[in-house]
Amino acid sequence: MTQTLWQRYQDWLYYHNGLELYLDLSRVSGLTQELLQELQPRFIRAFQDMAALESGSIANPDEQRMVGHYWLRDADLAPTPDIQRDIRESIDRVEQFAQQVHRGEIKTSHGEKFTDIVAIGIGGSALGPQFVNQAVAPAQPPLAIHFIDNTDPAGIDRLVGDLGDRLHTSLIVVTSKSGGTPEPRNGMWELQRVFRQREWLFAPQAVAVTMAGSHLDQTAQAERWLARFPMFDWVGGRTSELATVGLVPAALQGIPIRELLRGAREMDQVTRIADVKQNPAALLALAWYATGQGQGRKDMVILPYKDSLSLLSRYLQQLVMESLGKEKDLDGHVVNQGIAVYGNKGSTDQHAYVQQLREGLNNFFATFIEVLKDRKSGDWEIEPGITTGDYLSVFLQGTRQALYENGRESITITIREVTPKTVAALIALYERAVGFYASLIHINAYHQPGVEAGKKVAGEILQLQRKLLNTLREHPHGLTLDELAQKVQAPAEIETIYKILRHLEANQRGVEFIGEKHKLAGLMVRPQN
Numbered sequence: 021m022t023q024t025l026w027q028r029y030q031d032w033l034y035y036h037n038g039l040e041l042y043l044d045l046s047r048v049s050g051l052t053q054e055l056l057q058e059l060q061p062r063f064i065r066a067f068q069d070m071a072a073l074e075s076g077s078i079a080n081p082d083e084q085r086m087v088g089h090y091w092l093r094d095a096d097l098a099p100t101p102d103i104q105r106d107i108r109e110s111i112d113r114v115e116q117f118a119q120q121v122h123r124g125e126i127k128t129s130h131g132e133k134f135t136d137i138v139a140i141g142i143g144g145s146a147l148g149p150q151f152v153n154q155a156v157a158p159a160q161p162p163l164a165i166h167f168i169d170n171t172d173p174a175g176i177d178r179l180v181g182d183l184g185d186r187l188h189t190s191l192i193v194v195t196s197k198s199g200g201t202p203e204p205r206n207g208m209w210e211l212q213r214v215f216r217q218r219e220w221l222f223a224p225q226a227v228a229v230t231m232a233g234s235h236l237d238q239t240a241q242a243e244r245w246l247a248r249f250p251m252f253d254w255v256g257g258r259t260s261e262l263a264t265v266g267l268v269p270a271a272l273q274g275i276p277i278r279e280l281l282r283g284a285r286e287m288d289q290v291t292r293i294a295d296v297k298q299n300p301a302a303l304l305a306l307a308w309y310a311t312g313q314g315q316g317r318k319d320m321v322i323l324p325y326k327d328s329l330s331l332l333s334r335y336l337q338q339l340v341m342e343s344l345g346k347e348k349d350l351d352g353h354v355v356n357q358g359i360a361v362y363g364n365k366g367s368t369d370q371h372a373y374v375q376q377l378r379e380g381l382n383n384f385f386a387t388f389i390e391v392l393k394d395r396k397s398g399d400w401e402i403e404p405g406i407t408t409g410d411y412l413s414v415f416l417q418g419t420r421q422a423l424y425e426n427g428r429e430s431i432t433i434t435i436r437e438v439t440p441k442t443v444a445a446l447i448a449l450y451e452r453a454v455g456f457y458a459s460l461i462h463i464n465a466y467h468q469p470g471v472e473a474g475k476k477v478a479g480e481i482l483q484l485q486r487k488l489l490n491t492l493r494e495h496p497h498g499l500t501l502d503e504l505a506q507k508v509q510a511p512a513e514i515e516t517i518y519k520i521l522r523h524l525e526a527n528q529r530g531v532e533f534i535g536e537k538h539k540l541a542g543l544m545v546r547p548q549n
């Protein structure tokens with residue numbers, strides 16, 4: 021290593037003493053003192069925006085909402101006494117509920133202790149809990165967690181099959197901020213059906229985590245579910261890991277939730293400092309800006325060298341891409357912003373796609389996540405002077421160096437150990453970095469208008485499917501695709517119609533093709549007998 025690189029390492033290394041966290045930006049070549057100078061006015065603005073957000077301004081103008089996830093870990097900062105009280109009460113209630121479940125004071129309606137959790141949710145209502153579960157759940161948790169994070173019947177059947185009778189001692193935690201998202205609702209209906217078939221009671225085992233008054237909340241109230249926990253309007257789904265969304269499953273698994281909150285709070289304190297060099301989140305945002313020239317030209321490849329952190333990239337995918345992937349800036353100009361995120365874990369990925377990273381398209385920057393502590397105890401040398409963990413450590417160093425030598429940029433975040441505190445600090449670091457970066461590029465990080473478009477089309481296709489099934493029933497001898505499209509008054513939708521029918525036919529759902537399936541021109545369809 022040359023002397024200048026060593027100097028650059030020292031110049032661009034941030035260290036957080038309490039959290040024992042290092043942020044090394046030395047291998048981001050585009051990162052210079054000049055760039056920092058140039059962006060200084062934008063950073064001043066970003067710090068002001070963040071201060072305004074934290075004091076309760078409408079930081080999400082498109083949805084006219086406050087953005088308050090930072091208050092969750094320091095209730096004193098919340099803008100009104102009511103909000104402060106709501107936060108404290110929600111945390112106390114989560115903790116008490118989990119303790120009562122663990123002690124067996126809250127039991128199933130048939131008098132048994134709860135053994136498992138089936139957590140139903142999607143997006144922000146799943147990714148944080150999944151990441152934290154994998155990172156820091158105890159080896160023998162008081163309750164083991166399982167997830168339904170999709171509307172895939174085969175996935176649900178598999179889980180139900182695997183659980184067997186343990187489903188009868190599972191808490192079913194349905195999490196949906198809006199309380200109206202179809203995927204978790206379907207998961208809930210699927211499980212309710214299983215309970216009905218087995219003549220078990222669902223409500224005494226069910227827990228809702230949702231906004232007060234939502235459809236889910238009303239259902240839970242009407243059906244007298246075991247418990248309801250509030251999600252606050254001012255917490256976005258992708259920043260809800262330290263809200264009830266993440267705290268309920270964490271506490272039930274025996275993860276110390278106060279430690280999670282403490283880790284996030286400690287990180288929040290330093291990411292409030294209005295000086296880029298003293299603020300790790302501002303530094304991270306600056307590095308992202310430097311790699312992609314503020315236009316997201318480079319993808320973010322997340323490479324944690326620790327199995328327990330392998331879901332970090334999936335978690336960050338939503339946090340970064342749903343926040344930054346925006347068509348328009350805050351003034352309504354088309355900007356098509358975003359940063360693509362992917363990754364799994366090192367050194368595993370070295371045997372998958374690192375080849376392309378080193379030699380192929382130079383359209384990314386890597387983020388190495390390094391954990392200094394190799395294992396809890398019982399280390400041994402596989403070769404004289406060398407452990408398995410040494411291999412992991414040098415593979416990280418080797419890949420970082422090999423990438424740099426070939427003009428590929430990287431960031432390295434180092435923590436001492438994977439603990440509830442450091443994991444929450446990482447979450448808080450990225451939450452804030454996303455907020456700063458959004459200010460730098462002048463976009464709203466807190467809405468997701470693009471997600472709605474696909475949902476709307478899906479709803480229209482379901483409508484069309486209902487129409488098709490009704491129309492087909494009236495034509496037992498069959499129709500061509502064209503005729504059917506005419507009958508449902510959707511000739512322009514013929515491809516969609518064909519795909520609906522193909523799916524129904526594959527599942528023996530009352531539809532039969534006449535003719536050769538691949539010859540679409542003459543293909544006829546009729547109701548199945």
Ligand SMILES: O=P(O)(O)OC[C@H]1O[C@](O)(CO)[C@@H](O)[C@@H]1O
Pocket residue numbers: 142143144145195196197198199200201204257258342468471
């Ligand atoms: O918790 P909810 O309201 O079910 O939403 C789940 C996810 O759906 C989205 O609204 C859009 O995909 C995410 O932002 C959110 O995390």
